Amino acid sequence: MRGTDARCFPLALVATVTSKPGAPTQEYEVALKESIATWNERAAGWDSQKEAQTYAEQAFSTLEPLLIAELPVGVRPRVLDFGAGTGLLTAKLLPLAKEVVAIDIADQMLKVLGERIEQEGWTKIKPVCGDLLDQAIRSQPIFQAPFDLIVASSVCSFLPDYPAFLDVVSKLLSPQGIFVQWDWLANEAGDWASGFSLEQIENAYSANGLQSVRVGKGFVFEFQGKELDVLMGVARKLLADC
Numbered sequence: 412m413r414g415t416d417a418r419c420f421p422l423a424l425v426a427t428v429t430s431k432p433g434a435p436t437q438e439y440e441v442a443l444k445e446s447i448a449t450w451n452e453r454a455a456g457w458d459s460q461k462e463a464q465t466y467a468e469q470a471f472s473t474l475e476p477l478l479i480a481e482l483p484v485g486v487r488p489r490v491l492d493f494g495a496g497t498g499l500l501t502a503k504l505l506p507l508a509k510e511v512v513a514i515d516i517a518d519q520m521l522k523v524l525g526e527r528i529e530q531e532g533w534t535k536i537k538p539v540c541g542d543l544l545d546q547a548i549r550s551q552p553i554f555q556a557p558f559d560l561i562v563a564s565s566v567c568s569f570l571p572d573y574p575a576f577l578d579v580v581s582k583l584l585s586p587q588g589i590f591v592q593w594d595w596l597a598n599e600a601g602d603w604a605s606g607f608s609l610e611q612i613e614n615a616y617s618a619n620g621l622q623s624v625r626v627g628k629g630f631v632f633e634f635q636g637k638e639l640d641v642l643m644g645v646a647r648k649l650l651a652d653c
């Protein structure tokens with residue numbers, strides 16, 4: 412968390428829920444640069460925050476049963492951890508996965524992950540620094556094979572173009588693959604401006620090549636005596652009718 416304000420954990424850059432096709436706008440580039448600077452600043456202290464660790468633990472605890480229910484039996488998924496940061500969730504995914512591609516725009520967050528990879532001798536985690544919406548990044552060989560699982564833990568509400576991101580997700584998923592996101596659930600009073608409503612998520616999925624599996628409360632996150640709802644959205648690639 413940033414300081415003592417829980418909203419600043421997954422916080423502040425409110426996703427625009429209107430997609431802008433074509434080349435990135437100047438507004439998009441500025442938002443991305445600000446985000447990189449913000450997350451690079453937070454990198455050194457991120458792992459020592461109990462809240463960041465707890466969030467990753469809780470997210471993972473909701474993921475395990477889902478994978479059993481939704482992924483083909485006996486298949487070790489090829490995973491994309493989007494906005495992997497220092498790898499708090501990435502590390503938990505490792506025993507289940509064939510390979511985890513950990514992408515993030517903040518090089519300092521990935522530097523922390525890189526140090527852990529070296530210490531632990533993890534060979535299945537492949538860090539990538541860059542913007543997934545950038546065609547040059549996506550044309551790298553590592554993005555040519557599809558992913559069975561794409562996760563985004565506390566990332567989507569920071570994205571300057573969430574719909575465009577979902578469109579890319581739908582292209583990167585294997586036919587049986589699933590996408591899972593966790594973000595603050597916006598409450599009725601709209602106090603948590605950086606969160607999503609269930610309807611926003613459902614609409615964004617269906618407008619961007621994804622089919623909702625379920626969108627609802629994922630877990631309750633306790634912070635300084637307050638209970639904050641975390642939304643979990645799960646979607647599949649929308650397959651064309653045969």
Ligand SMILES: C[S@@+](CC[C@H](N)C(=O)[O-])C[C@H]1O[C@@H](n2cnc3c(N)ncnc32)[C@H](O)[C@@H]1O
Pocket residue numbers: 420421446447450463467493494495496497498499500514515516517520541542543563564565566569570571
């Ligand atoms: C709240 S942290 C979550 C990190 C990690 N998922 C975890 O569970 O600890 C948000 C992360 O999203 C990354 N991020 C923000 N915007 C991004 C973007 N457009 N593309 C990739 N990563 C992004 C940040 O750099 C940061 O590492």
